[in-house]
Amino acid sequence: MKSHHDLVRLEQVNLHFGRNHVLQNIDMALHKGCITTIIGPNGAGKTTLVKVVLGLTKPSTGNVWCEDGLRIGYMPQKLHIDRTFPLTVQRFLQTAQCKDKSLMLEALSDVGAETLLKESIHGLSGGEMQRVLLARALLRNPNLLVLDEPVQGVDINGQLELYALIARIRDQRNCGVLMISHDLHLVMSSTDHVICMNHHICCSGHPEQVSNDPSFVDLFGQRGAEQLALYNHHHNHRHNTHGDVVHEHCEHDHG
Amino acid sequence: MADFLILALLGGLGVAAIAGPLGSFVVWRRMAYFGDTLAHSALLGVSLGFLFDINLNVAVIACCVILALTLVTLQRQHLVATDTLLGIMAHSSLSLGLVAIALIDDIRVDLMAYLFGDLLAVTPEDLYWIYGGGILVAALLYKLWEPLLAITINEELAQVEGVRVTWVRLALMLLIAVIIAVAMKIVGIMLITSLLIIPAAAARRLASTPEQMAIGAAILGCIAVIFGLGLSYQWDTPAGPSVVVVSMLEFLILYSWPQRQLA
Numbered sequence: 415m416k417s418h419h420d421l422v423r424l425e426q427v428n429l430h431f432g433r434n435h436v437l438q439n440i441d442m443a444l445h446k447g448c449i450t451t452i453i454g455p456n457g458a459g460k461t462t463l464v465k466v467v468l469g470l471t472k473p474s475t476g477n478v479w480c481e482d483g484l485r486i487g488y489m490p491q492k493l494h495i496d497r498t499f500p501l502t503v504q505r506f507l508q509t510a511q512c513k514d515k516s517l518m519l520e521a522l523s524d525v526g527a528e529t530l531l532k533e534s535i536h537g538l539s540g541g542e543m544q545r546v547l548l549a550r551a552l553l554r555n556p557n558l559l560v561l562d563e564p565v566q567g568v569d570i571n572g573q574l575e576l577y578a579l580i581a582r583i584r585d586q587r588n589c590g591v592l593m594i595s596h597d598l599h600l601v602m603s604s605t606d607h608v609i610c611m612n613h614h615i616c617c618s619g620h621p622e623q624v625s626n627d628p629s630f631v632d633l634f635g636q637r638g639a640e641q642l643a644l645y646n647h648h649h650n651h652r653h654n655t656h657g658d659v660v661h662e663h664c665e666h667d668h669g
Numbered sequence: 670m671a672d673f674l675i676l677a678l679l680g681g682l683g684v685a686a687i688a689g690p691l692g693s694f695v696v697w698r699r700m701a702y703f704g705d706t707l708a709h710s711a712l713l714g715v716s717l718g719f720l721f722d723i724n725l726n727v728a729v730i731a732c733c734v735i736l737a738l739t740l741v742t743l744q745r746q747h748l749v750a751t752d753t754l755l756g757i758m759a760h761s762s763l764s765l766g767l768v769a770i771a772l773i774d775d776i777r778v779d780l781m782a783y784l785f786g787d788l789l790a791v792t793p794e795d796l797y798w799i800y801g802g803g804i805l806v807a808a809l810l811y812k813l814w815e816p817l818l819a820i821t822i823n824e825e826l827a828q829v830e831g832v833r834v835t836w837v838r839l840a841l842m843l844l845i846a847v848i849i850a851v852a853m854k855i856v857g858i859m860l861i862t863s864l865l866i867i868p869a870a871a872a873r874r875l876a877s878t879p880e881q882m883a884i885g886a887a888i889l890g891c892i893a894v895i896f897g898l899g900l901s902y903q904w905d906t907p908a909g910p911s912v913v914v915v916s917m918l919e920f921l922i923l924y925s926w927p928q929r930q931l932a
Contacts, residue, residue: 465825468825468829469828469829470825470828470829487828488825488826488829488830490823490825493822493823493826494695495822496699496875498696498697499697499821499822499868499879500876500877500878500881500882501822501878501879501880502874502877502878505878505879506822509815509818509819509822510830511815511830533875554830560829645834
């Protein structure tokens with residue numbers, strides 16, 4: 415009786431770095447059309463867990479199962495490109511094995527960055543760079559998007575907008591999404607499943623479920639948990655980067 | 670024009686044309702010191718070549734390749750920092766080479782020719798090596814171009830997308846080893862890295878894509894060879910260093926020219 419279409423399954427994954435037991439008995443599954451968010455304090459092993467999912471790090475014990483034909487679109491936490499490396503957004507997108515300019519423009523407009531095609535990658539702001547990285551991940555036509563702190567270096571309004579964008583991409587493409595966030599209250603409204611971890615999985619489930627879980631309160635303190643509860647009660651609208659109100663389900667257009 | 674000048678010109682142009690694209694990767698991936706270390710070890714290759722009476726080009730390529738592989742292995746052990754490791758290997762292999770040459774009784778080796786190049790003494794056989802090696806390197810570079818760019822942008826991203834990062838990285842090291850072996854004749858062990866990095870760094874000012882920089886570096890390198898040889902012919906200056914001086918001038922001109930940043 416399987417109600418979900420699994421893309422990746424981790425079974426009893428353990429990982430040791432020297433004497434550090436970084437990942438402890440991790441069981442998790444990523445589903446098609448489902449946004450899974452990993453939250454946890456710094457040094458909790460979030461990025462390491464993502465690297466196991468990506469196949470970049472082999473677990474010490476346990477199994478990682480991937481669906482046949484899984485195509486991962488990965489957006490690393492930070493992409494540092496040396497200034498000696500001349501690169502335009504267009505040439506950068508071409509490295510996703512895409513030569514078709516109209517496809518590139520489509521991916522850029524999906525993330526609201528269609529004006530950046532000819533720009534130098536070195537002149538982009540933090541938020542623009544994250545959008546370009548996301549567009550590049552989309553160009554690979556992934557059935558699983560993996561995003562390591564996708565809103566890093568983006569201001570609060572931009573963060574809300576990016577999370578909404580990720581949710582919209584999931585709706586349009588019905589792909590699975592795995593992302594890391596340390597900003598609990600912003601990500602809650604646009605995620606289906608939360609995994610709260612500190613080397614082991616402390617609790618997991620729907621966002622509301624997790625925010626009421628005692629181990630979550632333990633990990634983030636009463637204050638963090640209350641902020642979260644508050645967040646669930648307000649906001650029937652969002653703001654885009656220009657400060658304008660953007661309604662939840664309205665079509666999105668850019669000037 | 671004298672025959673030796675035509676040979677020198679052909680040899681220099683062949684090396685500069687392939688050093689441009691490869692040198693771009695040396696600049697992007699910050700491998701300048703790595704190139705220098707390989708170049709230093711070339712002298713050890715020369716002396717081993719004399720000692721065992723094998724073709725010097727083969728000996729130098731083999732020595733560079735072995736050094737590159739040793740370096741990768743030692744780097745993984747994290748015994749000392751990479752720059753320290755490079756320094757140790759560069760100067761140890763150079764010294765070993767010098768000591769070994771001194772120990773060979775019956776052969777007088779023109780050390781200066783190996784250290785600073787002897788462009789004007791290029792033989793037709795050298796040209797076969799330069800163009801054979803150059804074409805091989807160019808073909809591999811063309812075939813590996815996209816994966817090489819991918820690992821230069823981000824190795825983890827490349828690996829997730831199916832690039833075999835370790836192999837591509839190793840291939841780049843071997844290509845650099847081959848180029849160093851064939852370029853030794855032109856500018857000598859001490860100056861090879863300059864031929865790789867100066868034209869590439871100068872071309873950065875004119876480029877907005879990696880391809881433009883690679884081709885620009887090849888063209889600037891060729892110009893440096895032509896004018897360097899001219900300088901050498903006119904005023905009897907040493908040919909290899911003259912080529913390096915011209916490429917330095919190119920670099921200075923391009924960087925002092927006020928201009929907008931391209932990409």
